[in-house]
Amino acid sequence: MEFAIEVCNVTKTYKIANNRDGNTGWFHSLVKPERKELTAVSDLSFQVSTGDSVGYLGPNGAGKSTMIKMMTGILVPTSGTIELRGRQPHLHRKENAQHIGVVFGQRSQLWWELPVVDSFELHKIMYSLSNYCYERNKNYLLQVLEIKNFWNQSVRQLSLGQRMRAELALALIHEPKILFLDEPTIGLDIEAKEAVRKILRQIQSERELTIILTSHDLQDIREICSKVIIVNGGELIFEGTLDTLRAQMGPERRLVITFAKPTGELRIAGTALISNDKFEKHYLIQDRATSSGNILAQLKDIDNIVDFSVRELTIEEIVKSVYRNGSIVKCS
Amino acid sequence: MFLNIVTLSFKVNIAYRFDFITGIISEIVRAVARIAIWAAVYETNILISSAAPSFSQMTTHLIISGTLVTRWEFQGLIRSIDQSVKSGDLSINLLHPIDYPIYLFAREVGNYIYSVAIVALPAVLILSFWFDFDWPDKFSYGLLFVAFWFVGFTIFFLIACLFGLLTIWLMTAFAIEWLLEALMPILAGILVPLWLLPEPLATLARILPFAWIGYYPSQIYLGRIELGVAWILLVGGVLWVGLLVCWISFLWHRATKQFTVHGG
Numbered sequence: 012m013e014f015a016i017e018v019c020n021v022t023k024t025y026k027i028a029n030n031r032d033g034n035t036g037w038f039h040s041l042v043k044p045e046r047k048e049l050t051a052v053s054d055l056s057f058q059v060s061t062g063d064s065v066g067y068l069g070p071n072g073a074g075k076s077t078m079i080k081m082m083t084g085i086l087v088p089t090s091g092t093i094e095l096r097g098r099q100p101h102l103h104r105k106e107n108a109q110h111i112g113v114v115f116g117q118r119s120q121l122w123w124e125l126p127v128v129d130s131f132e133l134h135k136i137m138y139s140l141s142n143y144c145y146e147r148n149k150n151y152l153l154q155v156l157e158i159k160n161f162w163n164q165s166v167r168q169l170s171l172g173q174r175m176r177a178e179l180a181l182a183l184i185h186e187p188k189i190l191f192l193d194e195p196t197i198g199l200d201i202e203a204k205e206a207v208r209k210i211l212r213q214i215q216s217e218r219e220l221t222i223i224l225t226s227h228d229l230q231d232i233r234e235i236c237s238k239v240i241i242v243n244g245g246e247l248i249f250e251g252t253l254d255t256l257r258a259q260m261g262p263e264r265r266l267v268i269t270f271a272k273p274t275g276e277l278r279i280a281g282t283a284l285i286s287n288d289k290f291e292k293h294y295l296i297q298d299r300a301t302s303s304g305n306i307l308a309q310l311k312d313i314d315n316i317v318d319f320s321v322r323e324l325t326i327e328e329i330v331k332s333v334y335r336n337g338s339i340v341k342c343s
Numbered sequence: 344m345f346l347n348i349v350t351l352s353f354k355v356n357i358a359y360r361f362d363f364i365t366g367i368i369s370e371i372v373r374a375v376a377r378i379a380i381w382a383a384v385y386e387t388n389i390l391i392s393s394a395a396p397s398f399s400q401m402t403t404h405l406i407i408s409g410t411l412v413t414r415w416e417f418q419g420l421i422r423s424i425d426q427s428v429k430s431g432d433l434s435i436n437l438l439h440p441i442d443y444p445i446y447l448f449a450r451e452v453g454n455y456i457y458s459v460a461i462v463a464l465p466a467v468l469i470l471s472f473w474f475d476f477d478w479p480d481k482f483s484y485g486l487l488f489v490a491f492w493f494v495g496f497t498i499f500f501l502i503a504c505l506f507g508l509l510t511i512w513l514m515t516a517f518a519i520e521w522l523l524e525a526l527m528p529i530l531a532g533i534l535v536p537l538w539l540l541p542e543p544l545a546t547l548a549r550i551l552p553f554a555w556i557g558y559y560p561s562q563i564y565l566g567r568i569e570l571g572v573a574w575i576l577l578v579g580g581v582l583w584v585g586l587l588v589c590w591i592s593f594l595w596h597r598a599t600k601q602f603t604v605h606g607g
Binding site for chain 1 (some may be wrong): 348438599
């Protein structure tokens with residue numbers, strides 16, 4: 012199988028200033044600065060096949076953006092190797108740039124003061140696109156991303172949703188083989204998010220793009236990605252499909268009980284209390300032996316229950332649980 | 344690609360086109376202040392030797408070196424490098440198949456062309472009617488002046504870019520800006536022509552690249568340097584360009600290796 016991305020034992024450490032506390036700490040830090048090493052990515056290895064769409068997940072500070080920046084050639088790994096279509100990105104930054112498209116949800120590649128068209132014209136020259144190739148891609152993207160209406164409008168006058176569509180089009184105008192998306196739906200409303208997801212799905216299937224997506228919105232991952240990689244503390248803790256992740260988490264279910272009157276802490280055998288509100292309590296059922304009937308038997312003597320439900324964990328809850336535990340906890 | 348970036352940069356300036364009125368007024372006020380100081384000096388005959396230029400030549404020197412050729416906001420470049428390092432936007436520039444310093448040069452050429460065409464030239468025109476202003480005597484000096492002007496701006500950009508790139512390590516733009524702001528008027532001969540500086544500062548200033556930014560272009564314009572010497576100086580300017588390009592390439596190479604993106 013051909014790999015679009017191969018990451019092999021990659022580690023990235025930063026040296027950051029360690030400011031000392033106390034009244035004279037600032038003076039010591041000034042005269043004799045102290046630095047400490049921070050590991051953002053630790054001995055990480057994975058492969059992404061050509062045409063795959065991979066969600067790269069992790070809590071804040073897990074090293075996601077660092078990894079994306081190493082894969083795009085912006086950052087240099089401290090050790091280990093990264094290859095994009097056989098090339099090390101930081102050593103072949105300019106050649107690599109021809110084959111990748113990048114969208115950072117929190118940064119813009121468009122010229123803020125100028126009409127959208129100007130940034131595209133510049134990219135046409137920058138990426139040495141022929142007139143035919145440029146016109147074909149432009150027409151396709153204008154139609155798919157519906158940006159015709161604001162094509163000649165200044166970027167600063169666009170809504171966030173319009174700007175993000177323009178960013179996506181700009182990242183795709185040179186027909187990249189790999190598309191990196193770093194939180195592309197951040198700040199967008201529900202409709203705009205759905206539009207971006209739909210477009211990405213369409214482009215991915217039509218162009219056989221390899222997509223690497225980081226997002227805190229798991230709906231993005233569910234709708235766009237066929238596979239997920241979860242990292243925490245710079246280390247890989249899961250690689251596979253969302254279904255595999257759910258299967259590996261075991262038979263965890265959630266019990267939610269709503270009370271008519273304020274109720275204190277209530278223990279139920281075979282469950283763990285995870286949210287203790289006066290009117291609504293959440294329990295995690297980790298044991299396969301704890302059946303719904305078993306729970307019902309325990310609840311029948313409590314008189315102020317309005318409602319209760321037992322359900323499978325959502326993918327958000329599973330991922331949250333993985334983040335919290337720092338690893339996949341397999342339950343029997 | 345270079346010309347495209349120059350054009351876009353020019354268009355960005357046009358988006359804020361009403362800046363030009365305040366720009367012209369501030370340039371005229373600054374030039375008048377410099378000329379007034381020298382008018383007072385010439386009236387008292389202090390410092391003025393037989394070798395010194397006439398007052399009209401001095402006025403022309405002040406306008407050419409202070410208002411025309413150095414009409415570029417180098418602070419904007421240093422601040423933008425500093426800002427893009429601190430915010431992490433520098434990463435966007437690293438994603439394109441173009442070297443960041445070349446991109447910056449193209450962008451600043453666009454800014455400079457706007458600033459000269461829309462602000463400096465009208466200001467010079469107004470000042471030339473107001474004060475005794477000399478035009479080049481010979482066509483050859485006029486042509487040489489254009490060559491010096493181009494080399495001078497390139498050196499000016501390269502020095503500012505070199506200082507700006509230091510912000511990647513120092514993480515502060517203000518100190519670097521202040522240093523350059525202090526050095527420029529003296530070493531480029533904008534406020535005090537280099538022949539009035541005490542030795543060995545005068546000799547040092549003649550060798551340092553700052554002289555090519557303001558002093559030599561205005562002296563060539565006035566025809567105060569012999570043609571033979573002027574050609575040697577032009578070669579000297581080109582050598583400075585080469586040397587500065589080497590330093591910037593070295594710094595940029597190191598910067599891309601060490602670069603740490605701030606802000607996730």
